[in-house]
Amino acid sequence: MLILLLSFFILLFLRVPVAVSLALSTILVFFQIDFNMNMIPQRIFTALDSFPMMAIPGFVLAGVLMARGGISKYLIEALRAWIGHLPGGLAVVTIVACAIFAAISGSSPATAAAIGSIMIPAMISAGYKKRYSMGLVAAGGTLGILIPPSVPLIIYGITSEQSIGELFMAGVIPGLALTGILIVAAIFYAKRNGFKGDEPASWEERWRKSLKAIWGGFLPFLILGTIYSGVVTPTESAVIAVFYGLVVSLFIYREMKLKDFREVLVESINITAMIFLIIGAASLFGLYLTNAQVPQQVGAWIAESDLNKWIFMIIINILFFIMGMFLEAVSIILITLPILLPILVHFDINLIHFAIIMTINMELGMITPPVGLNLFVVSGIAKEKLGEVVKGVIPFIVLMIVFLALVIILPQISLWLPEQMK
Helix, strand or coil: CHHHHHHHHHHHHCCCCHHHHHHHHHHHHHHCCCCCCCHHHHHHHHHHCCCHHHHHHHHHHHHHHHHHCCHHHHHHHHHHHHHCCCCCHHHHHHHHHHHHHHHHHCCHHHHHHHHHHHHHHHHHHCCCCHHHHHHHHHHHHHHHHCCCCCHHHHHHHHHHCCCHHHHHHHHHHHHHHHHHHHHHHHHHHHHHHCCCCCCCCCHHHHHHHHHHHHHHHHHHHHHHHHHHCCCCCHHHHHHHHHHHHHHHHHHHCCCCCHHHHHHHHHHHHHHHHHHHHHHHHHHHHHHHHHHHCHHHHHHHHHHHCCCCHHHHHHHHHHHHHHHHCCCCHHHHHHHHHHHHHHHHHHCCCCHHHHHHHHHHHHHHHHCCCCCCHHHHHHHHHHCCCHHHHHHHHHHHHHHHHHHHHHHHHCCHHHHHHHHHHC
C-alpha cells in the first residue's frame, strides 16, 4: 500500500494526470505480486459497462448545449429584469442563475463558466469588487454538483449501489438551502457596502424576457419531474435533456447552428473521457484494495478501536477537505468510498445522508487551492491571477463549512425528501 501511495503522489507531483497516475501506480504494485494481469482490462471494461453510467455523457452534453445555445444567457436576462434593481440584485441573480443552471448541467465547472462569463463583467461594471465577484461565481458554481442532476451523485450511487433517484432527491433541499444562505450573504454584503442594482425594468420588459427564458427555465422541471415521477430513469432523462436542448438551441433561440454542434460534441467528449478515464483507473485501485483486503482490515481496526461515530465523522471530513485541495470529486469518491463503505455500515451511518456530506465536501474541493477546478475556470474568465480568486472565495469557504456542519448534525435536511417520495 505504501508503494502505491508513494508512486501515486510522485506522479501527481510530476503533473501527470490523476487518472494516469492512479492507473500506473496500481499496475506497478500488481507487477510486484503474483497477479493475473489479464484481469486489468477486464476490470476496466466491467467498471464502464453500466447503463446508469450513460447518464454522465448525457448530462455533460446537455450542459454544454445549454451554455452554447443561449439558454443561460436568456435565463440571466430574465432574472435581471425581475430582481436586478434590488440592493445586491446582481449578486442574487448570479446565485439564482447558478442554481438553475446546476439543475441542468450536473457540473460545477460548467456552471461557473456559463454564468461567470456573463455575470462577472456585469457585477464589476455595477461597482462590485472584482475579487468578490470572482469568489461569488466560484462558490455559486459549486451548486452544480449538489443540486440534481449531479455527476458525483451518479458515481456515488453506482459505487455504493444506492438509488440514483433517491440520491438526487436528497440533494434538493440541501442545494436550495445553500442557495438561500449564499443569497442572504450576498444581500448583507451589498447593503453593508451600499451597492445599488440596475435601473428597474418595466413590466412589459419583464414579461417579454420571462417568455423568452421560459424554454430554459422549463428544463430543470422536465429533468427532475420525469425522474421523480418514475416515468424515466436518470439515464433516459439525460437523453431527453440533450434532445430538448438541441431543439431549443437550434430552432427556438437559434443561437447555435448545425456547424457549431461539432465543437459542442468535442467539448462534451473531452469532459466525459476525463471522467471515464478516472473511473477506469479507480476500478483498478478498487481491485487492488479488494485483493489486499484493505476494506476488511480497516473495518476490523475501527471495530476494535474506541473510535465513535462523531470522531470518525470529524476525521473523515478533514480528510475530504485535504484531498479536495489536490484531487477532483470523481477521483475522491472512487478512491475512498470502497474503503469507507464497511465503516459506514459499522457506525450505522445512512448512505444517502453520507452522499450529501461527501458531495458538500467535494463542493469545497472545487474552490480550495491549489487544484480547485472552479478557481481555474473563474481565473480564466476574469483574466485574473489565481491568488486573487482564492482571496475572494475564502468567506464562502467559511460559509460552506458552517453549512456542512449543519447537514451533518441534522440528517433530515437531506433525508426528509427521499423518505416522503418513497
